[in-house]
Amino acid sequence: MSIEVYGIPNCDTVKKARLWLEAEGIDYTFHDYKKESADPAKLRRWIAAAGVDTVLNRRGTTFRKLSDAEKADIDADKAVTLLQQHPSMIKRPVVEHPGGLLVGFSPDEWAAALQ
Numbered sequence: 808m809s810i811e812v813y814g815i816p817n818c819d820t821v822k823k824a825r826l827w828l829e830a831e832g833i834d835y836t837f838h839d840y841k842k843e844s845a846d847p848a849k850l851r852r853w854i855a856a857a858g859v860d861t862v863l864n865r866r867g868t869t870f871r872k873l874s875d876a877e878k879a880d881i882d883a884d885k886a887v888t889l890l891q892q893h894p895s896m897i898k899r900p901v902v903e904h905p906g907g908l909l910v911g912f913s914p915d916e917w918a919a920a921l922q
Contacts (some may be wrong), residue, residue, distance in 0.1 A: 810835045810921065813849075814900035821900045824912040833921055835902075840894045850887045853901060856908045859886045864898040 812828070812835045814821035828835050853862050863886050864870060870878070870893075877889065890897050902909040906920055 810902055810904040812836065812839045812900050813840055813841060813900050815841050815895065818899050820912050824902075824917070826902050827912070827914055827917065828921075831918075831922065832845060845891050845894045845897060847887050847891055850890050850897075851883065853908060853910070854883045854886055855909065857910050859883055861910050862886065862901070863890065864899055867896060869893050869895045885921070901911050 809831065811829075812821075812825070814824070815871050816822075816837070817838055825835075825837070846906075850862070859881060863881065873889075875891075881889070890903070900909075900912060900916075904921060909917060909920055
């Protein structure tokens with residue numbers, strides 16, 4: 808199985824997820840979207856599959872620092888623009904796998920989807 812993992816390498820959740828993948832012997836390709844940027848087409852697909860509220864991390868400091876106008880009325884198009892400008896607001900990690908998409912790290916959910 809070939810999977811693609813998107814995240815930021817120094818994120819604690821991404822670290823846990825990568826350790827879990829390695830412990831389970833699951834090969835993956837890692838994409839650092841701080842260095843490689845966030846592809847708008849992928850962002851649109853992720854939002855279509857999982858929803859804005861799942862892909863957009865509203866809990867982080869980057870989101871909290873946005874102006875009230877930027878935080879208001881976030882639809883898919885506005886979310887793509889914001890996530891391109893601020894990739895650290897993408898919930899981490901995002902995993903594309905043959906069976907679909909995983910957003911965030913849950914060992915039980917990942918085991919069910921990837922094993």
